[in-house]
Amino acid sequence: MTTFIFDVLKDLQNSNINLSNLTFVLPSKRAGLFLKHQIHKVSNQTIFSPQIISIEEFVETLSQLKTVSNTELLFEFYSSYNQITNKEHLDSFESFSKWAQILIQDFNEIDRYLIPQKKVFNYLSDIQELNHWSLEKDKTDFVKNYLSFWSKLYNYYTCFTEQLLNKGIGYQGLIYREAVKNLEPYIQSNTSKQHVFLGFNALNTAEETIIQELLQNDLAKIYWDIDIVFMNNPKHDAALFTRQHKTSWKYFKKNPFNWITNNYLKEKNISIYGVPKSIGQSKYIGTLLSDLSKQNQSLQNTAVVLGDENLLIPVLNSLPESIEALNITMGFPLKSIPLASLFETLFNLHKKSSKSFYYKDIINIISHQFIRPLLYFQDIDYASKIIETIEANNIIYLTPNRLKQIAIKTESIIDILFTNWEISVDTVLKNCSQLILTIKNNLTENKASNQLSLEYLFRFNELFNELSRLNSEYNHIKDIPTLFGVYKELLSTETLDFQGEPLQGLQIMGMLESRVLDFETVIISSVNEGILPSGKSNNSFIPFDVKLENKLPTYKEKDAVYTYHFYRLLQRAKNVYILYNTEVDVLTGGEKSRFITQLQLEKKHKINHKVIAPYVPLISLQLSIVNKTPELLNKIIEVAKKGFSPSSLTNYIRNPIDFYYQKILKIKQFNDAEETVAANTLGTVVHNTLEDLYKPFIGEFLTVEKIKSLKLKTSENVSYHFKNEYKEGDVTKGKNLIIFEIAKRYVSNFLDLEIQDLKAGNQIKIIAIEAENNVQIDIPELNFPVNLTGKVDRIDEYNGTTRIIDYKTGIVNQSSVEIINWEDITTDYNKYSKSFQVLTYALMMHQSKQIKLPAEAGIISFKNLSNGFLKFSKKDKAGAYAKKDSLITEDVLNKFNDQLKQLILEICSIDIPFTEKEI
Structure with missing residues (x-):
């Protein structure tokens, strides 16, 4: 395959032009590298390399101006804006930057x-005057300011x-305009210099003027790269600009x-693949490259062109191992580097001046991969210590001093991260630079394995140095939100450049980097509307x-630019693979x-079009099964000796695998800090409050006066237990205040229920409160030995009948404490737990001889207090008219004991594995 660059060089050689005396001007620097590589193919002797420059470099030389970054232009513009704008109408730099960026683009x-x-x-100003009723006598201040803005655009x-x-x-635009002004002197002083322009398509007016002037003065040649198929079709946008020229x-x-070529109609293998999602395209690119390698096709003349450059990292992760040589034209965006998330979190944390910080923000920062090692001192992981302290004490907001008290040996890093950010922008920038230096010192201890991380730090150090320079030179950044905005603007334009051999192996590039270049095999991704x-x-x-x-470019001209690049990639290619996303996407x-x-x-062309669906293997639901070994059985025996609690047994009924994790492996449920009071915390507070209130009356009959005296202590006791259980959590506002009041209401309503019972003539005697049991069952x-253990909330005598009461702060109905068949009680958790x-509880209390039968056992639900004591009942059949028996007798406990033994035998049997239930 001959390339466009080779054809141009060959034509120049055939015209007996000395290549060394030429100045080649190309659309991009990358194209210049390929041109330099091709010169030796047409030269029969050793020659000096010609000057090869991009159009931007050529125009800069003509204009004698230097290009600066968009961010610096914004600072310069704000300086000039300050000079000609009244102070009362002056926007802050943050507000200014939102519209100034667009205006600079228009200037350009x-x-x-x-x-x-x-x-x-002036025309734009006149339009706005017409749109905003300029003839109206009484304009609002807003309209006046709006019209004033448009009238000042030229100024x-x-x-x-x-x-x-x-x-x-x-x-760029100003440089182009100045270059046109300086064109005449340049021509007069370079009468013998020959320029060769090649590979151009869409030219702005300044470029057209420069090139045409050089052509008219016999100081230049120009080579176009367009196919006859596009040129002869007046409706084909690939040749829109070339036809105009x-x-x-x-x-x-x-x-x-020069030239209209005839390459497009040559035989090509074009395959179009619809692939779901962007990651799917990345994976399929890897599959295509793997297939090409297996077919012994060299990837030396293969290019992967990314329509969406955000696919770079997924594509790199999808490349087959057989690819040895690789060249990446695009840089890796700094905003995608892990260090970017750290500084974004820090800026967001400090945007509002505060003396304390939200615990999740603190955890995010101290858990970051670059920060956590800095909090490790003398074999103590202070990051973990901070997290554990937060969770144990329910600390929602922490001050820097509190952090220093917890992580006592790491004060310096705590200071950099959390203090002095409110003093000034200069201090913030110093903190960021100091943080980078601290991370660097830590990483250099193991430099070989941290080279990439050190490169990240170096680029971010450059970025913050640039911010410091801009702020010291212009002094426009007055607060952290503005600094954050400028930081994000700089970050969005900065990249981490890859190093590689640019002329070897597979080429990965964006669409614009493909200008002037030709490849035998082309893979183009993200060929979707909108991309x-x-x-x-x-x-x-x-x-x-x-x-x-x-005659300024609109979206039609911009679409035509993409059309040209797309079809130019296809002109000389033999194998073309086009991928697009089949899935609905937001953009x-x-x-x-x-x-x-x-x-x-x-x-x-003959086109092979397929929609590729990823292979999704049929994965049957595999429930976890843990076979019991002798070692595992020994652990079960230990649990049995210590005692099975009712909650652990019902946990086994619900799902045996959960019992295995919690009781055998001792895996505890992860407890995060309770930002809002959890249901179990509320339950504990209510239980403990009632325990404190009723313990003085053990062995006594209750009276209305006694209960009324308890009501006076309710608020104090609830507050005490909230402080004890919820630690440093705040219950003085928000949802927590509501939950705090609910706890008081639960206790108060329960006491009211007791008063109603007593006033109705019922006698209530407290037998025990929070009675602990540990009994052996045969x-x-x-x-x-097998023991049962547990704590009963309350045992009392109600008109001579013993009651075993369990408190529940959640909703419980009467149907939840009724059974029909004894066999069901150990099988259905939801109905019978x-x-x-x-x-x-009743069985334990009876065996420990703390109660006499017959008795009653049941639940008091604080969300269903109107139904009072919900008694356990044995029904003879289902339905509303079934006969119920609420008394717990020897016969009832014997029948329950039979089911309980069967359950424990199942848990302790080495032949029955722990099998997960499908929930």
Whole structure:
């Protein structure tokens, strides 16, 4: 395959032109590298390399101005804006940056296309005058300020550009305009210098003027790269600009138009693949490259062109191991580096001046991969210590001093992260630089394994140095939100560049990097509407009709640029793989690009079109099964000796695998800090409060006066237990205050229920409060002791009948403590767990001889207090008219004991594994 660059060099050689004396001007630096590599193929002798530059470098030379970053332009613009704007109407730098970026882009377009500035800006001002009722006598201040802004656009432009010119710097458009002004002196002083322009397509007015002047003065040659198929089709946008140049440039009326080629119609293998999602495309690119390698196809002349450059990392992670040589044109965005998330979290934390910080923000920072090692001192992980202290004490907001008290040996890093950020922007920047230096010192201890991380730090150090320079030179950044905005602006433009051999192996690039280059095999990703082409976007103050009148580019011209690049990639390629996203997406909508539809409708090539679905293996649900070994059985015996609690047994009924994790492996449920009081904390507070209130009356009959005296102590006791259980959590506001009041209401309502019972003539005697039990039950089939353990909330006598009461702060209905068949009590957790629990309490109390039968056992639900004591009942059948028996007798406990023994035998049997239930 011959490339466009080779054809140009060959033509120049055939014209007996000395290549060493030429200045090649190309659309990009990368194209220049490929051109330099091809020179030896056409030269028969050793020669000096010609000058090879990009169009931007050439124009900079002409203008004698230096290009500066968008961020620095913003600072310069704000300086000029300050000079010509009254202080009362002056926007802050943060507000200014939101509209100034768009205005700078418009300045750029106007200058690149050599539009008379005053004419355009006055026209825009006149439009706004008409739109906002300029003839109205009583304009509001808002309308006056709005119209004043539009009337000042030309003044903004004039002051801004004069300031830039005085400093010898400029944005691209200004550099182009100045280059055109300096063109005549350049031509006069370089009468023998020959320029070769190649590979250009869409040219702005300044570029057209420069190239045409050089052509007219016989100081240049220009080579276009367009196929005859596109040139002969007046509706094909791939040749939109080239047709305009051919017909409108005077030079081509007398000189040949080089070149219109005939490569597109040559035989090609074009495959179009619809692949779900962006990651799916990345994975399939890896599959395609793997297949090419297996077919012994060299990847030396293969390019992966990413329509969406965000796919770079997924594509790199999907490359087959067989690829040895690789060159990446694009840089890795700094905003995607882990260090970026650290500084974003820090800036967000300190945007508002505060003396204390939210615990989740603190945990995010101290858990970061670059920060955690800094909090490790003398074998103590202070990051873990901070997290554990937060969780144990329910600390929602922490001060830097509290952090220092917890992590006592790491005060310096705590200071950098959490103190002095409110003093000044300079201090913030010093903190960031100091943090980078501290991380660097830690990483250099193991430099070999931290090279990439050190490279990250180096780039971020450069970024913060640039921020410090801009702030010291212009002094526009007054607060952290503004600094954060500028930081994000800089971050979005900075990349971590890859190093590699640019002319070897597989090439991975963006669409614009493919200019002038030709490859035998091309893989193009993300060929969707909204990406290729990018579609309609109007990020400009200049209306569409004004752009049309002044021949400024609109979305149609921008789409034509993408059309040219897409089809130029196809011109000389033999194997083309086009991938698009089939799935509906927020931005692209899942619609394949018009380029694909156009290829299919042209019918100039045989196209293989497939929709690729990822292979999804059928994975049957595999429930966890843990077989019991002798070692595991020994652990079960230990638990049995210590005692099975009713909750652990019901946990086994619910799911045996949970019992295994919690009781055998001792895996505790993760407890985060309770930002809002948890249900179990509320339950504990209510239980403990009632325990404190009723313990003095053990062995006594209750009276209305006694209960009324308890009501006076309710608030104090609830407060005490909240402080004891919820630690440093705040219950004075928000949801927690509501939960605090609910706890008091629960206790107060319960006491009211007791008063009603007593006033109704019922006698209540307190037998025990929070009675602890640990009793051994006889299971002859087992050769080791089995104990039951548990704490009963309350035992009392109600009109002579013993009651075993369990408190529940959640909702419980009467049906939850009723059973029909004894066999069901150990099988259905949802229906019978409450019955199982109260019967276990009754069995323990009876065996320990703390109660006499018959008795009653049940639940008091604080969310269902109106129904009072919900008694366990045995029903003879289902239905509303079933006979119920609420008394717990020897017979009831014997039947329950039989089911309980069967359950414990199952737990302790080595032949029955712990099997997960499908919930």
